[in-house]
Amino acid sequence: MNDCYDVTIIGAGPAGLFSAFYAGLRQMKTKIIDNHSTLGGKLHVYPEKMIWDVGGITPILGEDLMLQLTEQAQTFDPTIILEKTVTKIEQSENQTFKITTNAGEIHLSKTVILAVGGGILSPKKIGFSKEEHFEKTNLHYTVDKLANFRDKTVLISGGGKSAVDWANTLEPIAKKVIMTYRKGELTGHEAEIQRLINSSAEIIYHTEIKDVEGDDYIERAIIHQVETDERFHLEVDEVIINHGYDRDNDLYEQSPLEFMMHEQHGLAGSAYGDISVPGIFAAGDSLNYNGKLHLIAGAFQDAANAVNRAKQWVEPDADKVAMVSSHNALLKEKNKPLFEQLSKQ
Template sequence: MTEQLELYDVTIIGGGPAGMYATFYSGMRDMKTKLIEARDKLGGRMLFYPEKMIWDVGGVTPTLCENLIRQLEEQARTFDPDIVFGQQIQKMDRQEDGTMILTSSTGERHWTRTVIMAIGYGIYKTAKLELEGADRYEVTNLHYTVQELEPFRGKHVLISGGGDSAVDWANELEPVAKSVTVVHRRDKFGGLERNVLRMKQSSVRLRTPYAVEKLYSRNGESIEQVTITHLETGDSDILDVDAIIVNHGMKSDFGQILEWGLDMGEWHANVSEKLETNLPGVFAAGDFVTYGSKLHLIAGTFTDAALAVNSAKLYMDPAADKVAYVSSHNSRFKEKNKALGVVE
């Protein structure tokens, strides 16, 4: 079986920020690398908010999420890794020599010495607005993500939900829309404290603890009014709307990976400080993992990725350096620096 497959030093499952940075860093460590992504593009969960401004990545001035995705992908491709799209890994079979064969939902197989799992919360599916007939308005003015701000200019926008994306969308749309109303089932909002405070101090109208209960349309094509109901008193209000944005979170699916025997909590794999799982040769990084000082930020996921790659390298070769040489001293960048016109 293995004779028909090409052997890789590391196979990274998942093309979000953890997977992309792990792909780059494994190149710094001169590892033969393959990245496998279930979707048809890289970005992971970041693909759901391309218009959000990212402020909290070290050394990166405020940038649109879609730009950060593009830069991370460009960086990931630095050392020409093999990148495979459209394959959700399901099975892992360990061979007699300790290598592993990964099998995807399409039946394709991948042979590897080590694995880094950067699968976040699995395959994401947007949690829909569970009201009768809601799906008919998805082609007009019911939205589950914000791709561009301009279509909402001058409109009355209602946001249902109170997670970090709902808060971010409210802040981004507040200077663009005619009005923004956030309807949330709880008084507490998700997201960074600074962003929540900004929303509360703006013209955004907050209706808590309320939920959207009914949609109205005279023309049958777009939503024109909604009923919102107070969850404690049962009192209802009818609001005029031009657009509704729903942020009720994500439903996720890890598929058959949960059958591998990983030490899992409810949502996360338990790993060591070296990002080791309980399975030999299998490491993990990013939102998929938890450990004592885990930081669930994009910035934190880069450290996870580097630690996982270093552990994979040492698993293959215990005599290897514990970390990669920094880029200013790493020989893998010598020719690339020359191409950039850098004289060393």
């Protein structure tokens, strides 16, 4: 546990996973720490959504991209610590970073890459009676499997971009999609809003779910009409709450290091991954700078830049960047079994 690593990556979303791969490529002793039970980060939030904007990859489900990134991240066998939340980062007199988790574990590292996105995400809850009970059956905060909603009456609470996206995705699959929203207009991409309005989905404006009823499963929702203060019941099979997420940035506040935050969101830094604390770098949604590309493709570049900076921090004479894959000796060795497999096909 107390071996000192060259780099410890906090967060295992796209930026963290690609950081792990690239750090291995640069022959760094690498550790990943993440609070989830599996690797993938924010991709867990939308496993059934199609992702179109990763270069060279045709439309791919979030779950499939997560699996491919996970496999790539383990190419050079990094140490992986799951279901642990980093609560504090300190720096010792010899410049080694001391990383503490919620389990009281101590991890030592020469450098750190922060890839925690905008913070640890927790879905915003309404506060139903028996809410935790129904979370085990038919109360959802995201859509894990589309098949679970087939031929069902689905009630979606929310009217933002994600709620609109899920409504459009489920409309051709579900028996009926009903959306309840406190405001009088949906928000999000105009084309997606129009698509939803022109579909068979029912949108009930100026309403909210007040509570739900049922024994083992939610059988009906109590809907409150905000303007008239009236209430009525809706018979439902599945309920999706999409009110956004609470972000936990306690790590920055509880650490004695001076993390400088960007005025919009994330850590203020440079396109190379540098932030206000020397020896700690950032990538993906954790990092913000002029010209930032808020796409998964941008997270990959952030990751490579952060690793290159970390490599030079550990070994000042190291090359600024890794050799490209077509010339890299490490990858040539790993290519051999792949070529052998192709030759047999």
